[in-house]
Each structure stands twice: as C-alpha cells, then as structure tokens.
Amino acid sequence: MRTKMAEGLVTGYYSFDEQHRELIDLIDDFCSGITAKRRKGEIVMAMEFLDNYFTAHMNNEEIVMQKHNYPDYDRHKAEHDLFKKSFASYKSEIITCERIEDWAGEEGLKSLLMVVHGKHIKTEDIELANFVNVKARDSYLTTRFTGLGA
Numbered sequence: 001m002r003t004k005m006a007e008g009l010v011t012g013y014y015s016f017d018e019q020h021r022e023l024i025d026l027i028d029d030f031c032s033g034i035t036a037k038r039r040k041g042e043i044v045m046a047m048e049f050l051d052n053y054f055t056a057h058m059n060n061e062e063i064v065m066q067k068h069n070y071p072d073y074d075r076h077k078a079e080h081d082l083f084k085k086s087f088a089s090y091k092s093e094i095i096t097c098e099r100i101e102d103w104a105g106e107e108g109l110k111s112l113l114m115v116v117h118g119k120h121i122k123t124e125d126i127e128l129a130n131f132v133n134v135k136a137r138d139s140y141l142t143t144r145f146t147g148l149g150a
C-alpha cells in the first residue's frame with residue numbers, strides 16, 4: 001500500500017505528488033538504513049539510487065516550469081541545485097571517510113532529506129503546482145466557452 005502523504009505536502013499536481021510520494025518512501029527507507037548502521041557500500045549505493053531519483057524528479061519539475069514560462073523558475077531551480085550540491089557533498093564525505101562509524105554527518109543528511117526537502121515541497125513545489133493548475137483551468141475555461149455566442 002502506498003504511503004499517505006502528510007498534510008501540507010500535497011501539491012495537487014498529479015505527477016509531482018506521485019514522485020514526491022515515491023521520494024518520501026525512499027527517504028524513509030534510506031534514513032532507517034543509516035540508523036541501522038548498514039555498511040558503507042550499501043549506504044553509497046542507496047545514495048546513488050536516491051540521487052538519480054531526485055535528479056529525474058527535479059528535471060521533470062524544471063521541464064514543467066519551462067513549458068509554462070514559470071516566472072520564478074530561477075529561484076526554484078536554484079533551490080534544486082543547492083539541494084543536489086549539498087546531497088553530493090554528503091555522498092563524497094561518506095565515500096572518503098575511513099569508517100562509516102566515524103562519519104559525523106548523519107543528522108545533517110537526515111535533516112536535508114526530511115526537513116529541507118519537505119520545506120521545498122511546502123513552499124516552492126506547491127506554488128508551482130498552483131500556478132500550473134490555474135493556467136490549466138483558465139485554458140480549459142477559455143476553450144470551453146469559446147464559440148458560445150459571445
């Protein structure tokens with residue numbers, strides 16, 4: 001059964017919500033794996049998988065923004081880029097640490113994934129979804145009522 005999205009995380013845009021739901025499941029699994037002190041190689045592999053999913057998801061949002069000439073594209077994309085850069089930095093810390101037990105970034109990485117990503121959905125992603133949904137509704141209404149004797 002799919003995870004129910006927490007209150008405040010539903011954007012109302014289908015593909016974003018499906019991808020966010022998947023990401024939240026992956027993040028939960030990943031954070032449990034870190035807490036359970038899995039081996040370094042397993043953590044790096046899971047990070048690569050998560051990284052690919054995040055990149056595909058963010059690319060999808062950026063394509064939607066470009067398609068709809070979203071006015072806050074630069075600000076939204078800058079948050080994506082900062083997130084990816086921070087994630088990559090944690091990944092390289094883990095890859096280069098001698099022993100995973102000595103790595104001190106666990107809380108910071110979990111906070112990036114759960115708090116920073118959650119805040120991004122609640123602000124930037126919801127704002128984007130609202131913009132696209134309003135445009136779609138306006139376009140529908142224009143098409144629906146065109147030619148009705150106006």
Ligand SMILES: [Fe+2]
Nearest residue numbers: 061120124125
């Ligand atoms: Fe986003």
Ligand SMILES: [Fe+2]
Nearest residue numbers: 020061121125
């Ligand atoms: Fe998103």
